[in-house]
Amino acid sequence: FSSDIQDKVIQLPISEFGRFADMAISFGGDGTMLSASQNLINTDTPIMGFNVGKLGFLAEFSVDNVEKAIYDMLEGNYRLVDRAVIETVVNGEIVYALNDFVIEKKDSSRLITIQAFANGHYIGEYRADGLIIATPTGSTAYSLSCGGPIIAPSTNVFCLTPISPHSLSLRPLVISDSSELKFTINSPSGKANFVADGYHGRTLSDGESVVLNLSKSKIKLVKPMNNTFFDLLRNKLLWAANPIAEREQNN
Numbered sequence: 001f002s003s004d005i006q007d008k009v010i011q012l013p014i015s016e017f018g019r020f021a022d023m024a025i026s027f028g029g030d031g032t033m034l035s036a037s038q039n040l041i042n043t044d045t046p047i048m049g050f051n052v053g054k055l056g057f058l059a060e061f062s063v064d065n066v067e068k069a070i071y072d073m074l075e076g077n078y079r080l081v082d083r084a085v086i087e088t089v090v091n092g093e094i095v096y097a098l099n100d101f102v103i104e105k106k107d108s109s110r111l112i113t114i115q116a117f118a119n120g121h122y123i124g125e126y127r128a129d130g131l132i133i134a135t136p137t138g139s140t141a142y143s144l145s146c147g148g149p150i151i152a153p154s155t156n157v158f159c160l161t162p163i164s165p166h167s168l169s170l171r172p173l174v175i176s177d178s179s180e181l182k183f184t185i186n187s188p189s190g191k192a193n194f195v196a197d198g199y200h201g202r203t204l205s206d207g208e209s210v211v212l213n214l215s216k217s218k219i220k221l222v223k224p225m226n227n228t229f230f231d232l233l234r235n236k237l238l239w240a241a242n243p244i245a246e247r248e249q250n251n
Helices: 014-020 030-040 063-074 227-236 243-250
Strands: 022-030 045-052 078-083 086-091 092-095 102-106 113-116 123-130 130-134 159-161 173-176 181-186 191-196 202-203 209-214 217-224
Touching: 014 030, 022 030, 022 102, 030 045, 045 063, 045 102, 063 217, 086 102, 102 209, 113 130, 123 130, 123 159, 130 181
Parallel strands: 022 045, 045 217
Antiparallel strands: 078 217, 086 092, 086 209, 102 130, 102 191, 113 123, 113 181, 130 159, 159 173, 181 209, 191 202
């Protein structure tokens, strides 16, 4: 910052944002947005994300139009959307995930076995490198790269996506987010990684179970006034691209 601007800036620890900030602005990629969401999960502070990375499903605003986007925000030309969050308790601590929880093998190249239950009913046994439990927001992240479906953010579901399963018949499963999900670990190394949003990793012991539920907490995201989720998909995934027309034009 220049000196005249710096004199007007008050630095606060992120723990104080919920008390003083009307909005948080994130510059980075989706990882930065996820980090911000972890810190702001129990506040009512909306997050506005400027994409400095590559794809950016969460950080939706372009750094090429920073001034216009911030001007529109100050004028109230934006909309707020609530995104669902999953939560669990590990060692007495509540852990949240906006995108996904991942259970994966640790300290071994061998597959782990994960028994899955919904509301006490046995779903099945996943023998795989791991399992992704994704929200609709997280459906365009790790789950998508493992063959999971794209899910509209307003849909009230979770998606269970196996990572490199031993059996090709193990496919992604979409399940109501009102379900209480339980997973029991059986690992050749005696341990498994349990990761929230790619950041907060913990170790689960062989035979240990984790229970996941839809959280009462929500994450508020700032979105452009006239853009929809489908506009975002067309833009990021190039659904509207016409390679034949482009080739003819270049020729």
